[in-house]
Amino acid sequence: MDALFVGGTMLRRGLLHPGNPVRIVRQFAALGRWGFGLAGELRQAAARSPHRIAVIDDQRSVSYAKLLDRAERLARSLPAGPGDRIGLLCRNSARMIEAMIGATTLGADPVLMNTGLSPHQLVTVAKDQGLRALILDDEFGPKVALVDGVEKITEERFEELIAGAPEGGSQPPERPGRTIVLTSGTTGVPKGARRPTPGGFRPLCSVIDRIPLRAEQRVMIAAPLFHTWGFAGLQIALALRATIVLRRRFEPAAILDDLIQHSCTGMIAVPVMIQQLMELPEPAGKPALSVVAVSGSALPGGLATRFMDRFGDVLYNLYGSTEASWASIATPEDLRINPATAGKPPYGTTVAALDETGAPVPAGEVGRLFVGNEMLFEGYTNGASRTMHDGLLATGDLGHLDADGRVYVDGREDDMIVSGGENVYPAEVEGLLADLPQIREVTVIGVPDHEYGQRLAAYLVLREGETLGPEAVREHVRRHRARFSVPRDVIFLDELPRNATGKVVTRELGMQGRTGQQQRGQHDQVGGTEQDR
Template identity: 65%
Template sequence: MDLPFIAATLTRRGLLTPGRPIRVVSQLNALRRWGWSLAGELRQAAARDPGRVAVVDERGATMTYQELLERSERLARSLRSHLGVQAGDRVGVLCRNHHGLIEAIVAAMLLGADAVLVNTGLSAAQLGTVAEEQGLRVLVHDGEFTERVLGLPGEVHRVDERRHEELIAAAVPGEQLQPPERDGRTIVLTSGTTGAPKGARRPTPHGFGPLVSIIDRIPLHTRNTTMIAAPIFHTWGYAALQVSFALRATVVLHRRFDPAATLTALVAQRCDAMFAVPVMLQRLMEVEPPQPRPPLKVVAVSGSALPGNLAIAFMDRYGDVLYNLYGSTEVSWASIAGPRELRAAPTTAGRPPHGTRLAILDENGRPVRDGEVGRIFVGNEMLFEGYTSGAGRERRDGLLDTGDLGRLDADGLLFVDGRADDMIVSGGENVFPSEVEDLIARLPQVREVAVIGVPDPDYGQRLAAFLALRPGETLDPEAVREYVRRYLARFSVPRDVVFVKYLPRNATGKVLSRELRRYFD
């Protein structure tokens, strides 16, 4: 990425504003010595703005950047002296969004250990598999998960919230931490909607490039007040934390997402930015908007497709502040859609940001024509380093396979048609469930919808639609089929229309298709 572009973007977002010389030098020295990991970003923020509030949570905890750094350092020293954590070890973090999660991640990285971000929705059996496959030495967890972690191997040290505070209090005073021999990595677990999650090794940024790619297209500024509603154990929530620390933002956290409480906090804390997943926007739209409205300038979403006309409805209520990032744990980001693009095409994933390459390829690795569906490949500075199992993903000419199918229109806008393994072949025709989902989601009676492929003895596969309706609404299955038949080809009409109270979702808001398929077992 070219230096003039980096400098111009950093200037626009307030990162090159003058400051007290001693603090600026200390800030740059922190980055030089500790790098661009979350630990390095926290150190540079504490060096430049030590008294600025770093974290506010719903339980009343308010910490400055200096306080957060000091607590993280004390925890790191105790993990090393009391539990024997060293560079190269792995520390699992099973926490909801609060300051303790941040302290655990940073403490691991300060020692050169890898932080394994554990999905809070995993079962006890899945946690045991994760602990074994990732070789956890320590698991830091919230008290609510105590029963779930009782069956972990005895060699895994379990640190609940009480023990967390004890370790901070027991830290050896005056002991200085030095940059570790190796950088601690972040290991993100894939969401596991189809089975056991896999660990994906995330790279450490090597400069301003990744940050600039995002904030060039999403207008976040230094010292924003940012609500991170997306779970931080997920790639998107973790990215939000990295960006927030880089910008020395005040981060507002709630352990659980509640739409009414979120709106109250957005107003009370005067948040000008929020990171969320699309299902959270759906829930916010079901709550009466507060007066006055939150002073939001940016609402950035990722993690799944924006259904129906959600983008338009949300912006009609809260202003043209919505930004949709398409990416994955493996490729980080691929494209970003801003308000103008979402107004014109509410389901678009936008365009690649600066420094990102994107290609739509056929099965032989050749580019397809505009409008044709193919496999989405992406290249940028933050492609993952592979799964902890040693497996990887297909690469072509420096681009990584996302596992998704999509197309580019004549204006260069990307549209994602869904996972390659979600596409079904029904009677010889290729059918994309996401297209049918998007159409049904536009019905005013529908609160949420999922469309999946199920086995069919005559056609190989057929579509089944699962609908959760808004309170007091009714729909007839044949009316749904007729509605789809009016707009799409006959092979896109769902044979089965099933009404459910709610769709099963994992902790990041993704629909659990395997749970829906049980209706047809």
Template identity: 85%
Template sequence: MDALFIGATMLRRGLLNPGNPIRIVRQFAALGRWGFGLAGELRQAAARSPRRIAVIDDQREVTYAELVDRAERLAASLPAAPGERVGLLCRNSARMIEALIGVTTLGADPVLINTGLSPSQLASVAKDQGLRALIFDDEFAPRVALVEGVEKIGEERFEELITAAPRGSGTVPPERPGRTIVLTSGTTGVPKGARRPTPGGFRPLCSVIDRIPLRAQERVLIAAPLFHTWGFAGLQIALALRATVVLRRKFDPAAIVGDLIRHSCTGMIAVPVMVQQFLELPESTGKPPLRVVAVSGSALPGGLATRFMDRYGDVLYNLYGSTEASWASIATPADLRFAPNTAGKPPYGTKVAVLGDDGEPVPPGEVGRLFVGNEMLFEGYTNGASKTMHEGLLATGDLGHVDAAGRVYVDGREDDMIVSGGENVYPAEVEGLLADLPQVREVAVIGVPDDEYGQRLAAYLVLREAETLDPEAVREHVRHHRARFSVPRDVVFLAELPRNATGKVVTRDLPR
């Protein structure tokens, strides 16, 4: 069954198209030698399409052959040893990809660092992860200066390391492949390092592209940060597809639309807040030739999916997953048209279960704890901790339900649910309700302590330009659609919500 599914999916997505027999042999030989991690995916692409443009960023274009050469020469000169950890504090660029693959080619473990970390958080990450070296963009030099005990590699030294090594360096696979470490979002404290597994074959790739129809050799703009789980996954998919990856160091919606049009991109990897900003652009900005816009990383607020597809076409796909679980379900445009708040259905080879407190499945429509099982579950945190497992399934930390058709819905985080006056209240439910108000640009709802009821809801709203809204009108809207215990006592209007570099709201920074 697996072989049939994999073969059919690869055929539909153009991965089995005929080509030069010698290059095809070299392509599969590269996968055989290097495996299905980033180092192997890059080399199979370079073996099959060496002169194809691999990356277009703000400064340059790099072919697949050039990308392999620079990554191998970096690996030969890096001041680190196999098994050690090297931090990457870089924005989206060809250099970031060269660093990622250079580190794994050496057999060291790249640690992907959020560019939004404070100096103290960065220092804590460097210490907690035991970094041997830190590769960084020069704009972060002031922060890096406060980090002690690591070899620091800025942009100039990065180029010196590559120049110092002869061509053909680093062509032998390491005894131990480098394992990428992705940091959790850190919205509630210091981020934890999660070890990402290396795919063992084609099935993980096919599970995703079966539902998200990206094709071989198309041009894909990755707007999501590469240090983020979804941006990193997008890079893995793009290299496997021998795609041309378009990158921009900083997200600017108008500039991104310009990139999409100028480079004829038919695919985009993004996070939901980016899609929301696309809708705020004037119609005159232009309409890119997109077939696929794949988002992940946080819930789609309100009717965002419908509004986006009404303007840009039925091209939106929403992947629900996490750093620890990779993916749990994928919503197609048809799913989102039917239910704009759905997370879709589990892809091939993935199981999602909704369990009650007793560990037994709950009926469709009933809220419970979401558990997921697939072959890409994380290998544990670098500090030795793990997450709750139940019969081979990993707890996502979310509460949710499924409908009669098997579509998954996320009702909120387990630790976000509050008990107000003895009633269970889900902030995400109220958040989605308020996001539908035409005056609201973005909203966050959280639980806060209450002397009388134990906890109560607080709503934080950012209004659209020139719009006004009365706090009592906000409460009345919730009161009309939900029970009284769901009505937010506190309604606060802000100029913007505090977000991290991946677009997630940092709830600890909301005013109390």
């Protein structure tokens, strides 16, 4: 069954099209020697399509053959050895890809570091991960000034290492390098999660069966490469021998121009990015997109429907995490049926909603979401792991499945609050408020309450020129949800505090709320009524 699924998917996505027999033999020989990690995927692409443009970034374009040559030369020059950890603090660029693959070619573990980390967090991460070296973009030099005991490789030093590399070829290391992705760190210092190396074609086919990316497409990877979804997009793109289009910073107008100028038919992004694209005036010429695949956070309100109304039924939403890889994928058909769904599990994946005893809950009832697939993470680098049940990993989310097997995420386990004895899900209220036309973005969280234990607080950003009062917000919730779901705190901000992947940094909301109060005078913490209990 697996062989039929893999073969059929590869054929449909153009991976089995005829080509130069010698190159095809070299392609599969590269995978046989180097495996299905980044180092192997780049080599198979370079063997099959050496002159194809691999990457177009802000500064240059580079072929697959040249990308491989630079990564191999870097591997021979890095001041590290097999088993060492090398931090990467870089924005999206060909250089970051060369650094990742150079490290794994050596047998070292690249640690993908969020560019939004504070200097204090960077010091802690460098110590916790035991970094031997740190490859960084020059702009982050001041940020890492306090990181001691680690060799720092700036952009100039990076080029010197490549230019001065000793001659010779590369051999597969005894222990393949393992990529370490950091958790989001929205509530504290991020943890390192060891990503497994695929053991064959099935993981790739499980994703591209539902998200129809094809061989040799031009794909814009807008999601940060240090993010789980950006990293996954890179793995998929290399396997497909795609031309990858990158931009160091996400600027909506520039990204839209790139999509058109470079004839991109695929895009890998996080939801806040497509939300910002939707805020641009409708362009005279539209990009010829066939796939826009997003992941990393929930799609707010009716964003999915609005996006597809403008760009066509091309939106795919992958629900997953750093620890679980993927759990489910919503196709445009799923999102048309219900834009709140996370879709269905792809081939080889199981998703279950379980109660506190580990028993499945009935369809429509909320439980703890667990997922099983062959790409579950190998544990945190500090030795910790996640709860498992019968081979399924706890995602940390609460959710439910409908009668057709579609998955819905109702919120994080640690986000659910108990207010006056009632279970309240902030994400449910958040989605309701996101549908108000005056609201550009919103987040809802639980805060302590001396009388009821906890209560909801809503932080909102209005669209330009719009007005909305706190009581109007409460009345909207009051009309559609139970009284205990009405937020007593309604705070208007100029923007939500987000990290580099677009996730709201909840620990900064209190500070933002004080700022919003000063700037707007619309910070209402006590406007809820007793009837809202």
